Amino acid sequence: MAWETRFSLEGKKALITGASSGIGTSIAQVFADAGADIAAHGRDKDRLAQLGTEVQALGRDFAAITGDLADAExxxxxxxxxxxxxxxxxxxxxxxxxxxxxxxxxYDLADWQRTLAVNLTAPFILSRAVLPGMMERRQGKIINISSQTGVIALADHAAYATSKGALNSLTKSLMTEAAPYNVQVNAICPTVVLTEMGKELWSAPEKKDPFIERTPLGRFGEPVEIADMALYLAAPASDLVNGAIMMIEGGYSSI
Structure with a gap:
């Protein structure tokens, strides 16, 4: 099998949440470029429409989906x-x-509950909904965008870190049930990524500089770098990778 085929998503149908901004947008763009049709969930209808124009220009089908992931229904x-x-x-x-x-x-309890609802419960609900079809077809990929804070401690991030650490555990638990049906479930744990949210939270030099100094590579990440790893995990090239917690953080957690 040629390398182009091993990294192709031709004919695949992908549901991507958070696709109207940041990492989610980049993943949708990269997946469409690799051949996938895109069901893009997001909160910003205008940005979803722009993404749809880009995806359709590549000859792929596109569906825009809105919904509050803090609400289970x-x-x-x-x-x-x-x-x-x-x-x-x-x-x-x-x-x-x-x-x-x-x-x-x-910390406000309502913020704690909303963080867990969006970052943890929503992936559980969505995975539960699509897994039966994947298992029946004996083929499928679930990719959870986690965080390095799901693995290492970071001040002022208790709710976020808890949600991502639990998402890593959910990834492994789903894997044990899905693997016998040839379904792969993996998580990606990025460093700070220079999305709009990342820039907003990490723009202050007193917060940014010590973190970058602690990172061997000496920089934050770009959305497309996370999208490229997601492409690998979505493509046939990664069929043996299952239950992995993929660190993409410039070496931060290795020292």
């Missing part, structure tokens, strides 16, 4: 809509996430 409808439009979901990318930071002693 709306989350279930996101999956139902993708299945309705495309008939199946071959690749699920749980990219949507929120980061409501602050010290634990002052």
């Amino acid at each position: 709306e989350t279930a409808l996101v999956a139902a809509r993708a299945l309705e439009v495309f008939g199946r979901v071959d690749i699920l990318v749980n990219s949507a996430g929120i980061a409501l930071t602050g010290p634990v002693v002052d």
Whole structure:
């Protein structure tokens, strides 16, 4: 099999959450370029429309889906809509996430609950919805966009880190149930990525500089770098990779 074929998503149907911004947008663009039809979930209808124009220009089918992933019923409808439009979901990318930071002693319980709902419960609901079809077809990929803070400690990120650490555990648990059906489930754990959210949270030099100094590579990540790893995990090239927690953080957690 040629390398182009091993990294091709030709004919695949992908559901990507959080696709109207940041990492999710980049993943949708890279997947479409690799041949996939895209069901893109997001909150910004205008940005979804722009993404749809880009995807369709590549000759791929596109569906825009909105819904609040903090609401379990709306989350279930996101999956139902993708299945309705495309008939199946071959690749699920749980990219949507929120980061409501602050010290634990002052942290609002509602922010804690919303963080867990979006970052953890929504991927569970979406995975539960698409797994039966993947298992029946004996083929499928689930990719969870986690964070290095799901592995290492970071001040003022208790809710976010907890949600991502639990998402890593969910990834492994789903893998044990899905692997016998030739379905791969993996997680990507990036460093700070220079999305709009990343720039907003990490623009202050007193916060940014010590973090970059602690990172052997000496920089933050770009959205396309995470999208490229997602492409690998979505493509046939990674069929043996299962239950992996893929660190993409410039060496931060290695020292």
